[in-house]
Amino acid sequence: MDILNAIESGFTQGIIFYPIVLSLALSYRLLKFPDISIEGTFALGGAAFGVILSNTNSYFVAIPAAMFFAAIAGSVTALLHHYLRINKFLAGIIVITALYSVIVRLIGGSNISLLKFNLSASYLQITYIVASILISLIAYFFYSSKNGIKIRGAAINPTLSKSLGHNTGLLLVIGLAFNNALAALSGVYFSLDAGFSDLKIGQGTLIVALAALAIGERLVPKSKVSILLYIILSAAVGSIFYQILWAFALQLNIQASDLKILSAIIVVTLFVFKRRNETGDEL
Amino acid sequence: MKLAMNYNNTPILSVKDLTVTYNKYGSTVKALDNLSIEPIQQGSWAFLTGSNGSGKSTLFKAITKDITNYSGTIELNGTDIKKISSKRLSELVFLISQNPLACTVDELTVWENLLFATNGTTKEELEESLKQSGLLQHKNHIAKNLSGGQRQLLALQIARLRKVKLLLLDEPFAALDPENADKGLKIIKELQISGTAIFFITHDLELISNTDIEHKKIVLFGNDKI
Numbered sequence: 425m426d427i428l429n430a431i432e433s434g435f436t437q438g439i440i441f442y443p444i445v446l447s448l449a450l451s452y453r454l455l456k457f458p459d460i461s462i463e464g465t466f467a468l469g470g471a472a473f474g475v476i477l478s479n480t481n482s483y484f485v486a487i488p489a490a491m492f493f494a495a496i497a498g499s500v501t502a503l504l505h506h507y508l509r510i511n512k513f514l515a516g517i518i519v520i521t522a523l524y525s526v527i528v529r530l531i532g533g534s535n536i537s538l539l540k541f542n543l544s545a546s547y548l549q550i551t552y553i554v555a556s557i558l559i560s561l562i563a564y565f566f567y568s569s570k571n572g573i574k575i576r577g578a579a580i581n582p583t584l585s586k587s588l589g590h591n592t593g594l595l596l597v598i599g600l601a602f603n604n605a606l607a608a609l610s611g612v613y614f615s616l617d618a619g620f621s622d623l624k625i626g627q628g629t630l631i632v633a634l635a636a637l638a639i640g641e642r643l644v645p646k647s648k649v650s651i652l653l654y655i656i657l658s659a660a661v662g663s664i665f666y667q668i669l670w671a672f673a674l675q676l677n678i679q680a681s682d683l684k685i686l687s688a689i690i691v692v693t694l695f696v697f698k699r700r701n702e703t704g705d706e707l
Numbered sequence: 708m709k710l711a712m713n714y715n716n717t718p719i720l721s722v723k724d725l726t727v728t729y730n731k732y733g734s735t736v737k738a739l740d741n742l743s744i745e746p747i748q749q750g751s752w753a754f755l756t757g758s759n760g761s762g763k764s765t766l767f768k769a770i771t772k773d774i775t776n777y778s779g780t781i782e783l784n785g786t787d788i789k790k791i792s793s794k795r796l797s798e799l800v801f802l803i804s805q806n807p808l809a810c811t812v813d814e815l816t817v818w819e820n821l822l823f824a825t826n827g828t829t830k831e832e833l834e835e836s837l838k839q840s841g842l843l844q845h846k847n848h849i850a851k852n853l854s855g856g857q858r859q860l861l862a863l864q865i866a867r868l869r870k871v872k873l874l875l876l877d878e879p880f881a882a883l884d885p886e887n888a889d890k891g892l893k894i895i896k897e898l899q900i901s902g903t904a905i906f907f908i909t910h911d912l913e914l915i916s917n918t919d920i921e922h923k924k925i926v927l928f929g930n931d932k933i
Contacts, residue, residue, distance in 0.1 A: 456814070570822055577812045577823040584810060587771065588824055588869075589797030651814060651849060 434668030455579035460516035464523035467626030469608025498604025535622030638694035718746030810862035856887035
């Protein structure tokens with residue numbers, strides 16, 4: 425087994441999936457909104473990025489545009505839940521389903537190749553790391569600002585938020601838009617790394633993100649840092665650690681398709697273990 | 708039925724011919740039947756007491772517009788509350804219920820809870836309010852880790868910092884020990900002195916008789932209705 429190779433490739437994959445793990449962690453843990461639409465916005469991010477890059481040849485247009493479209497999709501999840509009173513999970517399922525059609529329309533075929541934009545692996549790795557540090561800082565300062573605190577409060581206790589005169593619906597929309605834009609960034613990273621984008625790249629990303637978060641939450645000491653920092657660190661550490669484990673598993677010739685069930689087992693085991701250790705916490 | 712309360716000048720709240728009905732198992736139940744309360748003035752204190760189910764909390768829900776399907780009128784600061792926007796209502800009224808979880812946000816720290824619920828307050832004002840309620844050392848603790856009593860004190864500080872005209876208290880001390888209840892009462896008295904009208908639901912007759920304040924009035928809800 426090539427340990428160094430497994431660590432290196434696991435680290436790179438960990439950085440690629442970090443934004444979607446962070447997106448899940450911010451929605452699920454910080455806003456108490458289990459937003460499953462991120463699986464769709466991950467794919468939307470990759471597809472929109474691929475199409476726009478192919479047409480404009482500009483990363484500076486394609487990346488923000490992909491994140492913007494994902495933010496719109498995240499807003500729809502929030503609107504469905506807040507204004508139409510649709511259950512959080514159901515709102516996510518509806519958005520994922522709708523995004524399937526959107527992505528097919530967007531790509532106009534089964535996939536879109538990005539091989540002509542062949543960037544060197546080391547350049548991409550450095551870009552991913554710098555961008556990941558940047559989004560961590562943005563997420564930290566965004567959610568610890570006065571408006572970020574209002575978003576968190578509105579998502580957790582909407583009744584109180586409303587009685588304080590806040591526009592609770594708008595605050596939730598902003599929160600989920602921000603978080604889904606992060607998920608799209610992961611889709612962009614993934615498409616760049618893989619050299620293509622298609623409809624299926626999002627499949628299974630939710631369980632990967634959940635497993636990574638579950639691992640991260642076990643590794644980062646909760647009592648030492650603020651809840652926001654704990655969530656961001658858990659997402660980062662969990663994403664990298666999980667992908668390194670995945671890389672080792674692949675070197676042991678475990679089939680990639682079997683890793684999904686391993687991820688599911690990891691999520692259940694770690695979350696149940698967490699619940700038994702921390703009274704009152706839900707899964 | 709009419710209840711007379713003679714306070715000083717500026718009226719904050721008046722309730723006229725308020726009837727609230729709701730459907731229960733197919734039949735119509737009157738939660739409040741033609742209730743009228745003469746104006747509650749600025750800086751006054753009214754205790755509201757009576758049996759369970761007599762409509763006390765329903766009255767509060769109507770004042771905060773959680774219930775909008777009623778007949779009669781509720782006026783706040785001289786304006787029918789149906790014509791007051793939610794934002795304006797939130798500037799005039801704050802409700803603290805008996806549930807300590809309702810008026811604070813679990814996952815925010817004590818400090819963040821104050822930032823969440825107040826506008827235009829300085830850091831010094833926030834620190835002073837925490838010092839006053841003995842919560843300064845818990846500034847960076849999340850509200851979930853506070854006791855029920857501490858959370859109610861935090862909610863009272865939020866009401867104080869928001870400078871509301873009317874504070875509705877629905878058995879806020881039900882889960883508090885005597886020490887925290889005393890602290891809470893002190894904050895409420897300060898609010899009253901600064902001009903806030905206090906409307907306080909309680910079953911604690913001792914609290915009513917022992918509360919040494921000016922302009923104290925008692926509204927008694929009967930066994931069934933007012």
